[in-house]
Amino acid sequence: MTTNATYTARRSPVRMLAIIAFLIAFGLVVALVDLSFLLSDPDQLSGRSARRARTGAMLVEVLPYMGWFAVAAGLVAIPLSVRKSTEVEITPEGISCPPALKETLPWNRVERLAIRKMMTYRVLAVFISDAGSFPIKPLARKVAQMNKTSGDYGDINIELNRSDGNFDAMLAVLEQYREVEPVR
Numbered sequence: 001m002t003t004n005a006t007y008t009a010r011r012s013p014v015r016m017l018a019i020i021a022f023l024i025a026f027g028l029v030v031a032l033v034d035l036s037f038l039l040s041d042p043d044q045l046s047g048r049s050a051r052r053a054r055t056g057a058m059l060v061e062v063l064p065y066m067g068w069f070a071v072a073a074g075l076v077a078i079p080l081s082v083r084k085s086t087e088v089e090i091t092p093e094g095i096s097c098p099p100a101l102k103e104t105l106p107w108n109r110v111e112r113l114a115i116r117k118m119m120t121y122r123v124l125a126v127f128i129s130d131a132g133s134f135p136i137k138p139l140a141r142k143v144a145q146m147n148k149t150s151g152d153y154g155d156i157n158i159e160l161n162r163s164d165g166n167f168d169a170m171l172a173v174l175e176q177y178r179e180v181e182p183v184r
Contacts, residue, residue, distance in 0.1 A: 088163065
C-alpha cells in the first residue's frame with residue numbers, strides 16, 4: 001500500500017499542567033491532613049484487626065512524607081511539561097514514539113495493530129516482530145511486559161492522553177498503512 005499520509009501528536013502543556021496540578025494538590029492533602037482519625041485504636045482490638053490497625057497507623061505516619069514527595073515530583077515536572085516534544089509521529093517510514101521507542105519502528109517490523117481499552121481510554125497496541133531485538137526504552141519494555149500478562153496488549157502501547165492528538169485521526173492515518181483490529 002503506497003501512501004504519503006502522516007500524523008503528528010505533540011505533548012500538550014495544558015494537559016500536562018493539569019495532571020501535575022492534580023499531583024501537587026493530592027500531595028498537599030496527603031501531607032497536611034491528619035488521617036489518623038480514620039483508624040481504630042489497636043489497643044481496643046484483638047487478633048487480625050489489631051494487626052491491621054497497627055499497620056494502618058504506620059502507614060498514616062509515612063503518608064506525609066509520600067505527600068511531600070508527590071509535591072516535589074510535581075514541581076520538578078513543571079519545566080518538563082512545557083516542552084512541546086513529539087509524542088507520536090506516523091510517516092511512510094514507520095511509527096515514531098519517542099516516549100517508548102529509541103528509533104522509528106519501520107512498517108516491515110509491525111506485525112499487527114489493535115485498539116485496546118485501558119480503563120476509560122483507548123490505546124493502540126503495537127505488536128513488533130522480534131521485539132526483543134528492537135530498541136524499545138527499558139521502562140516501556142517493562143510496562144509492556146506487565147500489560148501482556150494482564151491481556152492482549154502489544155509490545156508497545158500508544159496513548160494520546162498527554163498530547164494534543166486525536167485518537168480517531170491517528171487511526172485514520174494508520175489504516176492507510178496497516179489494518180487496525182477493532183477495540184475488544
